[in-house]
Amino acid sequence: MKKELEKEIRSIDFNEVEDEIERLSDKFNLSELQEEKLRQKVEEYIESLEKTCFKYKPKETNKSYILANAILEAMCINNDLNVFVDSSKFKIHQYYNEVSQEELVEKLFFKIKENKNDSTSKEALRLLKCLRLLNHKQPNYALFSKNWFKDSRYEIIDNNVLKFLTPSLLGYLGKHYDSTVSKYFENIDEVIKYIIKPSIYHNKLNFIEATIIDAINELDDLTIKIYNKDEEFSIYPMQIIYKKEGHNQYKVLRYEVDEDDLKHEIDFDKIERITLKDKTYSNYEVEESSTNQKYLFNPSYSMLSVESYKKNQPSKTVLLEIDTNIVEYFQVKPLSNMKLYVTEEEKQDFSKEYGLDTLPNKCYIFAEDDKEYIISTIFHTIEYVKILEPTELNEDIVERMKIFAKKNNIDLCKEDTPPKKPIEPSDLTSIKEETNEIKENNKDIVIDKSGKMEDIKNNDSEIKFNF
Numbered sequence: 001m002k003k004e005l006e007k008e009i010r011s012i013d014f015n016e017v018e019d020e021i022e023r024l025s026d027k028f029n030l031s032e033l034q035e036e037k038l039r040q041k042v043e044e045y046i047e048s049l050e051k052t053c054f055k056y057k058p059k060e061t062n063k064s065y066i067l068a069n070a071i072l073e074a075m076c077i078n079n080d081l082n083v084f085v086d087s088s089k090f091k092i093h094q095y096y097n098e099v100s101q102e103e104l105v106e107k108l109f110f111k112i113k114e115n116k117n118d119s120t121s122k123e124a125l126r127l128l129k130c131l132r133l134l135n136h137k138q139p140n141y142a143l144f145s146k147n148w149f150k151d152s153r154y155e156i157i158d159n160n161v162l163k164f165l166t167p168s169l170l171g172y173l174g175k176h177y178d179s180t181v182s183k184y185f186e187n188i189d190e191v192i193k194y195i196i197k198p199s200i201y202h203n204k205l206n207f208i209e210a211t212i213i214d215a216i217n218e219l220d221d222l223t224i225k226i227y228n229k230d231e232e233f234s235i236y237p238m239q240i241i242y243k244k245e246g247h248n249q250y251k252v253l254r255y256e257v258d259e260d261d262l263k264h265e266i267d268f269d270k271i272e273r274i275t276l277k278d279k280t281y282s283n284y285e286v287e288e289s290s291t292n293q294k295y296l297f298n299p300s301y302s303m304l305s306v307e308s309y310k311k312n313q314p315s316k317t318v319l320l321e322i323d324t325n326i327v328e329y330f331q332v333k334p335l336s337n338m339k340l341y342v343t344e345e346e347k348q349d350f351s352k353e354y355g356l357d358t359l360p361n362k363c364y365i366f367a368e369d370d371k372e373y374i375i376s377t378i379f380h381t382i383e384y385v386k387i388l389e390p391t392e393l394n395e396d397i398v399e400r401m402k403i404f405a406k407k408n409n410i411d412l413c414k415e416d417t418p419p420k421k422p423i424e425p426s427d428l429t430s431i432k433e434e435t436n437e438i439k440e441n442n443k444d445i446v447i448d449k450s451g452k453m454e455d456i457k458n459n460d461s462e463i464k465f466n467f
C-alpha cells in the first residue's frame with residue numbers, strides 16, 4: 001500500500017490539495033495520525049517540485065519592458081484614448097501611481113536618477129514606438145487605439161479595462177515574431193464573443209434539452225437515437241438530473257419505455273438525436289451567423305466605475321428557478337455572490353434552506369447583486385427563468401416590457417386566452433400511466449352562456465350548443 005500511496009501523491013491535483021488528501025485518506029482508510037503524515041509527505045513533495053521548477057522561471061527582469069508597461073498603464077489611468085500627452089510626464093515618478101508594479105517602477109526610477117547614463121526610459125519609449133503601441137508627434141505621445149481595433153468586432157474604449165490588458169499585450173508582442181496589436185485584439189474578440197453570446201449557445205445540446213423539457217411538461221413520448229446504435233426507440237422522458245463525479249459534472253436523462261416498468265438513465269452526451277411531433281434535433285453545436293457589425297465596449301461608463309457604483313447601491317437578494325438548458329450561461333456569466341444548486345442533493349439543500357419546493361428539470365440560484373444586473377440577466381434568459389423571490393422584481397420587468405411593447409406598437413394582450421399551463425406530473429413513479437389516463441379523459445368540451453364548462457356526452461345524438 002505504501003508504494004501505491006506514494007504513486008498517488010505524485011499525481012495529485014495541486015490546485016485542490018485538501019480535497020486530494022481527503023480522497024486518499026478515504027481510499028486507503030487512513031487514521032488521523034496517518035492522514036497527518038500523508039499531509040506532511042504531500043507538502044514535502046510540493047516543495048521539492050517547486051525547487052525543481054524554479055530553474056525554468058526567468059532569472060532577470062527586462063527593465064525597459066517593465067517601464068514600457070508602466071507607461072502604457074499610466075497613460076490608461078491618466079489620459080483619454082488618442083489624446084496626446086507631453087512625454088515630460090513620463091519622467092515624473094508620481095505619474096505612475098496605481099500601476100500594477102508600482103514598487104518595482106519606483107526602484108527603477110531611483111536607479112535612473114542615480115545613474116545619469118541610464119537609458120531605460122529611452123529604450124522603453126523606443127520599444128513602444130517600434131511595437132506601434134503609441135502614436136507619436138514628438139515630444140507628444142498618445143495611445144494608438146484607432147489602429148489597435150481596426151480588425152476587431154468589439155472595440156474596447158474603456159481605459160481602465162485596457163490598463164489590465166497591457167502586460168499581456170506587451171508579452172504577446174515581445175514573444176511572437178509576426179505578431180501585431182490588431183491580431184492580439186482579434187484574439188480578445190474571441191473571448192468577448194464567447195462570454196456575451198446568447199444563453200442558448202452556451203449549451204450545445206440546448207435544442208435537444210429544451211425539446212425534452214417540453215415533452216416532459218406535456219407528458220409526450222419521443223423518439224431517441226443513441227450514438228453507436230443503429231435503431232431509434234420510443235421513450236417517456238421523466239426527469240433531467242445533474243450528477244457529479246469528482247470535479248466532473250454532467251447531465252443525465254431519466255426515462256421509461258413501453259417494454260418494462262423500470263427507470264432508465266442515459267448521459268446527455270450519448271444522445272445523437274431526438275424526434276418529437278415530426279421535428280428532429282441533432283447533437284451538434286449551433287453556429288451563430290457572423291456579421292461585420294462593430295460593438296463598442298462601455299462607450300461612456302468604465303467597468304470599474306460600474307463596480308464602484310454597485311458598491312454604493314443596496315444589493316438585492318434573489319432566488320431564481322431556471323431550466324437546465326441555461327445552467328452553462330450562468331456558469332460563464334454569474335451574478336455576484338451566486339450559488340448554483342444543480343444536483344439532487346444541492347436542490348434538497350436549497351429546499352431546506354429557503355423553505356421552497358423544487359421541481360424536476362429545474363435548477364436553482366441564490367445571488368446578491370445590484371437590481372439592474374439581476375434584471376439584465378433575467379432578460380437574457382427570460383424564456384427559461386422564474387423569479388421566486390423577491391416577487392416585486394416581476395413588476396419591474398413587466399413595466400419594462402410594457403414600454404418595449406408601446407415603442408414597437410405591440411399588443412401583448414391580443415390573445416383571447418392566456419397561455420396553456422404546462423401539465424406537471426403529480427407523481428414521477430410512472431409517466432406512461434398518467435399520459436394514457438390524460439389521453440383517455442380528453443373529451444370535447446363546450447362553454448355555455450354562463451361560462452361554465454360541461455362535458456359533451458359521447459353518444460349518437462346531435463350535438464347542440466347552449467347559447
